[in-house]
Amino acid sequence: MTARRDLLKGAAALGLARHLPGQAQSPAATATTAASTPARSWQNWSGIAACTPRQWLLPADEAELARLLPKSPGPLRSVGAGHSFTALVPTSGSLVSLDRLTWLVAVDKARNQVRVRAGTRIGQLARLLDAEGLALHNQPDIDVQTLAGALATGTHGTGAELPALHAQVLGLRLVTPAGEVLEISADRNPELLDAARVSLGALGVVSEYTLAVRPRYMLRRHVWIAPTQELLEQAPELARKHRHFEMYVLPFTGHGAGITHDEVPAGTPEHPASADENVLADLRKLRDWLGRWPELRRWTAAKLIAGSQPEHALDWSWRLLSAVRPTRFNESEYHLPRERGIACLREIVQTLERRNEVFFPIEFRFVQGDSAWLSPFHGRDSCSVACHALQGEAYDYLVKDLGPVFRRHGGRPHWGKLHDLAAPQLQALYPRFAEFQALRRRLDPEGRLLNPHLAALFGGAHA
16 A cells, blocks of 8 residues: 555656756865866766866856866866766866856846856756746756756757747857857847857857846646546647646556646745655556566556546746756657657657666657757757666667657757767758858867767867
8 A cells, every 4th residue: 555655646746757856066066266176087967977087177257267268178078067968078178167157147127137157057046036036938847957058958848839948048158269258149149149059068168148037927737647648649739728738658557647837826835745756766666566567567557546636736937847856867858840749759658668677757848949050949849758767777778779769750869868869960950050060160160179979969070
């Protein structure tokens, strides 16, 4: 009975494995005065990307950053919270931490705009905005990321009419490897802004952003469990009707969780404690106990889930759209043309359920298209499918088995999630890829920002 109670409580209270980690603090986070430090090791949140750079750069302000970059050994790479699973960060040269470039610079409530330093964590920014009576238009479900890291990789939330976070960038300040500071804005050079919104850190180091924000708002969350087939059929209409809709398919159960958030008038918050980790633990137990007998596993899960009741919560947007979870994992995520989203999800579920060790929920979200050159949502409304493997367990199948499925449906990979695409495939997927390449060469002619991973993405050290 204990397992049944835990599973039902978790499934109902859900976010359903709204997986996210505790804040990962970089080794540089405690530095207060030094502009650079001796070599020390770094690894990402899941432990699969690591390096020992020759030095860490810890600039206190933009001017110091501009002084340090030209004289520091390359490759020059920036690091935030370490939530990218791809090898965007590792370098044998200089690792730049923006942990000292944080906080709001200016607030313009009349225009619903703020200026914020690039090293600010999303959760920190949300709280600072809330204190001003403001909020982000949307949030990703990880809020411990630095703003710069989240924007550089195209991080997003969910909402059929809500674009990714970078679409709210109205301007930014970019420090090139030569130490030149470029002021980029929608008014002065909109083409350059569309290139710099999602840049993988390949154009320079962003020191500051100007963001569009809005008055703070309250959301009501509704969570329910239903047969997977029912959710798949209803998903497009649910996405159309609700400000936010997402779903989690629970592998080997025949069920999934639907989650909606809708804006409502301000009221007294009603926010039950999350039991997401209980859900994940119970799904793992089912895998461990019954993984050799998938039909028995499915039958048992259906019995445990049967009769679960919907759950509701009411709170300010930043408290509901992001969550923190300690369970660590590796992840692959692709973004499909919206008309291919459901078909792709069906095939992904079928592919994953050929592997009895799978237990993580499969996340499915809607994202509006935008104009950023390297945005995975460039020029098309999209659906996103994210798949996970527990830290310490095999994860190669996320790329080897799932990658071909995603690509058959026209998918573009999340820049921070596991994939094996390189320059030739990316050139075909991104209409402005060649133009981004030309700009990258102009701003970084010696390729000092390119580590091996970026060199593969862009076709060579100076390509």
